[in-house]
Amino acid sequence: MSSEKVFRALNEQLNAELRNAYLYLAMASFFAEKGLSGFSHFFRVQAREELGHAMKIYDYILDRGGRVVLSDVPAPKQSWDSILSAVSDFVRSEEENTRRIWRLVDVAREEGDKATEVFLNWFVEEQVEEEKLAQGLLAKVKLVGDNPVALLALDRELAKREE
Ligand code: MG
Numbered sequence: 001m002s003s004e005k006v007f008r009a010l011n012e013q014l015n016a017e018l019r020n021a022y023l024y025l026a027m028a029s030f031f032a033e034k035g036l037s038g039f040s041h042f043f044r045v046q047a048r049e050e051l052g053h054a055m056k057i058y059d060y061i062l063d064r065g066g067r068v069v070l071s072d073v074p075a076p077k078q079s080w081d082s083i084l085s086a087v088s089d090f091v092r093s094e095e096e097n098t099r100r101i102w103r104l105v106d107v108a109r110e111e112g113d114k115a116t117e118v119f120l121n122w123f124v125e126e127q128v129e130e131e132k133l134a135q136g137l138l139a140k141v142k143l144v145g146d147n148p149v150a151l152l153a154l155d156r157e158l159a160k161r162e163e
Pocket of ligand 1: 017049050053097130
């Protein structure tokens with residue numbers, strides 16, 4: 001019952017979630033190289049979450065009798081000038097993702113696709129959490145500034161993020 005237009009938009013979002021997973025894996029490796037294993041762990045968990053989001057869409061497309069179309073996942077940015085710049089990219093990427101989800105809701109609405117609209121509610125709510133998480137981390141990184149002791153304390157806190 002879903003239209004080709006909806007399936008196309010869902011497949012695009014599936015790809016966007018994979019792109020985000022790729023970006024966060026790059027961030028995890030960037031922080032590991034810096035010796036910040038807590039930050040690295042945080043982004044590794046985040047990458048796995050994005051993969052989970054992609055799979056949620058993947059399963060939904062199949063449940064609706066659509067075809068999953070996997071397209072290229074381009075190489076992400078892999079190095080940053082500073083911790084602040086990497087974490088700012090995290091915020092930007094989640095804000096962009098929110099905009100993409102909202103556009104996807106618009107497509108479902110335009111097509112009168114109630115099921116997809118309801119399915120996407122989970123993602124709308126999830127983005128509220130994702131933006132909060134990213135902005136919270138950015139605020140802490142700004143507070144830490146150039147203080148290595150505070151940075152190591154934050155790193156220890158991030159190491160505790162649950163899988
Ligand atoms: Mg996501």
